[in-house]
Amino acid sequence: MTLLPWQIAVLREKGAPLYALFLRIETPTKTYRLWTGVGDFAATSDDDLETGAVYEGIGILRDMPPLRSLRGGVAERVDFTFSGVDGLASEWMSPASDIEGASVNVGVVWFDSEYQPRAKIGWFWPGRADLVTASGQGEERAVTLSVVSGASFRSGSENSFWTPPQHNQLNPTDTFFKMVRYYSIVTYRKW
């Protein structure tokens, strides 16, 4: 059966073959906003906490690492790679830098056939910036930001926390933690 142009357009929209990934790094003094697309992307108030925020697409973000679904207390450490010639190396490796501990979020936007976003940025992966490494291979310079979800310490393995509020957020009707309050030995963690 030969498809009509409007049918092809509908199928193309349903297939949503256009998407881009967004990266938001918030330090106490500055927020870095980058995306995998070309040029600027104006975020709306639904996308970002800051009105008028603009995500830059000038090639500073080089690579998005594979990300795992963080459910049930799973933790992981991933490395994001950035251009090493755009000032990030000097900003982040300075002794006065506040990049360590910065909140890092990864989101996705699906576009329609006119490159307009179908919905707000879907933030799906949270983490904290940990370690910055500058490297060079030949004429190429890169800055790698190691980001961890959960907790990490200089010694020992990575730990993660699984708390009743976290579980309730993902599973509002689940009563798994219902009896926790009756335990005789319990640790309270303040967030």
Add this chain to the structure above:
Amino acid sequence: MLDTFPLGLFRPTSMRWRRVSVTNSGGRGANGITRIVHTDGGGLWRCEMTVNLFSVANIKAARAFLESLDGGATPILVPFYAKRESPYPLGVPGADVPFGDGSLFGDDASFGSDTIEVATTGPAALRATNISPTITAAGAFVGGEMFSIDHPTKGAHIYTITRIPEDGSNWRIRPPLREAVASGALLDFDNPKCVMRLVNAEEAMGEITPPYFSSLTLQFEESMDDVA
């Protein structure tokens, strides 16, 4: 202020403009279909051109031009050769006008006279892919025309008309607008230009062969950095 690639001095023997995309594949499915997605939000322009250098003067000018680009770190305005394509009101481009004594500029360029006058009817947002034109002086548009908009922050960037409805009210363009435009923004069809960087600086200049000829093979890529 950015320099403009001197098309009058370096006349290309070939020129190709194309929009480069970044795609990801989901692999080949069980039915043989490969799913492909774009992740670049619209792609960016790349221009490749070849210029023959048949004189010592041309070779020296080319060398000076390449050195001024600082290995590709310095952006430049690269014009799209529109004289054969643009919809001029009388079907011919505006005349090239020399100085009063008949001389030209040092790079053999002359004063240009624009004849096509088109502007946006209303404002258009950043990354918009549809603009509404007000045509004051132009020939017929059929789609595929290239034009540029000189954005206040991002500089001049080139766009292509991909679709024109029957009433001509709203043009679909690619790539998406690099910056929001105000109502009345001029669309330059006479001399479209794009802020670009040279990406093959080391290989741009060819060997010098007897009797002292050479060539330029240039690859430019659209620059998204602010120019102001």
